Amino acid sequence: MAAQAVLRSSAPARLLSGSFYIRKGVLASWQHYQSRRPFSNEKVLVELDESTVMKMKNPPVNSLSLDVLTEFSISLEKLEIDRGCRGVILTSAFPKIFSAGLDITEMCGKSAEHYAAFWRAVQEMWLKLYGSNMVTIAAINGSSPAGGCLMAMCCDYRIMADNPKFAIGLNETQLGIVAPFWFKETMVNTVGNRVTEQSLQLGQMYPAPDALKIGLVDKLVTEEKVQSTAVAAMSQWLAVPDHARQITKSIMRKPTIDNLVKHREADINNFVSFITKDSIQKSLQVYMDRLKQKK
Numbered sequence: 001m002a003a004q005a006v007l008r009s010s011a012p013a014r015l016l017s018g019s020f021y022i023r024k025g026v027l028a029s030w031q032h033y034q035s036r037r038p039f040s041n042e043k044v045l046v047e048l049d050e051s052t053v054m055k056m057k058n059p060p061v062n063s064l065s066l067d068v069l070t071e072f073s074i075s076l077e078k079l080e081i082d083r084g085c086r087g088v089i090l091t092s093a094f095p096k097i098f099s100a101g102l103d104i105t106e107m108c109g110k111s112a113e114h115y116a117a118f119w120r121a122v123q124e125m126w127l128k129l130y131g132s133n134m135v136t137i138a139a140i141n142g143s144s145p146a147g148g149c150l151m152a153m154c155c156d157y158r159i160m161a162d163n164p165k166f167a168i169g170l171n172e173t174q175l176g177i178v179a180p181f182w183f184k185e186t187m188v189n190t191v192g193n194r195v196t197e198q199s200l201q202l203g204q205m206y207p208a209p210d211a212l213k214i215g216l217v218d219k220l221v222t223e224e225k226v227q228s229t230a231v232a233a234m235s236q237w238l239a240v241p242d243h244a245r246q247i248t249k250s251i252m253r254k255p256t257i258d259n260l261v262k263h264r265e266a267d268i269n270n271f272v273s274f275i276t277k278d279s280i281q282k283s284l285q286v287y288m289d290r291l292k293q294k295k
């Protein structure tokens with residue numbers, strides 16, 4: 001129930017409305033006490049050290065299941081209303097994988113109701129992360145296809161491990177599926193229209209050095225330095241006055257966020273009717289089989 005309540009709230013209220021600050025003020029004292037402690041969730045760890053760090057921990061590859069997405073949105077919401085938290089670093093608890101993207105098993109052989117709930121959770125994660133008032137920095141310590149790339153692109157700044165074996169991109173067409181309009185818009189806002197058009201059609205995954213070249217990530221450092229570099233970048237971003245940075249972020253992102261909010265239900269219906277097609281189910285199954293056979 002709690003998860004559903006959070007999933008129904010909408011992120012733009014955080015980024016775009018003044019009422020957020022009133023709410024923050026009222027709740028500040030107990031929340032400050034509550035949320036300065038690390039949260040012990042199962043699949044999304046929140047560590048409150050030098051910087052606040054959210055670590056995805058869903059073995060083996062941090063696929064984004066309904067559970068993970070729900071836990072992620074709840075954790076981010078908690079941080080969002082915590083006056084003591086102005087920025088968050090998003091990373092993976094596992095070396096070599098940031099996130100394998102959406103959990104393909106959530107999109108195979110399930111009911112239409114399940115697909116609708118799953119897609120709502122994907123949307124909610126995006127609304128909360130893309131619409132966050134906090135400074136968000138992705139510490140990409142491994143590969144990051146599709147939904148993993150989307151999460152990274154939602155952040156304000158991206159640091160990736162400098163290893164050509166790690167790749168990032170929206171590879172949906174390689175699975176026989178289509179990146180929805182708001183994935184596309186997030187990528188356009190990150191790397192521009194031409195690169196997005198080509199990347200999406202080809203389902204292109206970019207090894208880290210190429211990702212830097214096209215601006216999909218902002219900085220490459222050695223694997224060991226990804227997190228410390230994120231902490232250093234965070235202090236730089238936090239040196240800017242919050243109100244000015246937040247309003248600027250809102251000006252940049254509001255049209256994209258509004259577009260999904262406006263078409264949210266239609267987008268869920270589109271997803272359900274797309275994913276329930278026999279041909280799409282077959283494509284996903286073939287892709288999963290191939291993944292399993294590659295060993």
Ligand SMILES: CCCCCCCCCCC/C=C/C(=O)SCCNC(=O)CCNC(=O)[C@H](O)C(C)(C)COP(=O)(O)OP(=O)(O)OC[C@H]1O[C@@H](n2cnc3c(N)ncnc32)[C@H](O)[C@@H]1OP(=O)(O)O
Nearest residue numbers: 063100101102103104105143145146147178271274291292
């Ligand atoms: C009109 C238009 C309407 C549009 C409507 C919308 C249409 C739908 C939009 C859907 C958008 C989808 C977004 C996505 O994110 S889809 C997911 C894409 N992800 C991938 O392609 C990644 C696949 N995985 C990999 O490439 C590798 O696993 C990876 C590089 C991440 C790691 O490699 P590694 O060698 O370390 O690990 P394995 O490959 O051996 O994998 C270990 C086990 O994990 C399973 N696995 C991997 N990825 C996933 C996944 N995404 N979901 C579920 N399970 C996954 C893999 O099968 C292995 O399992 P077993 O150990 O059981 O074999």
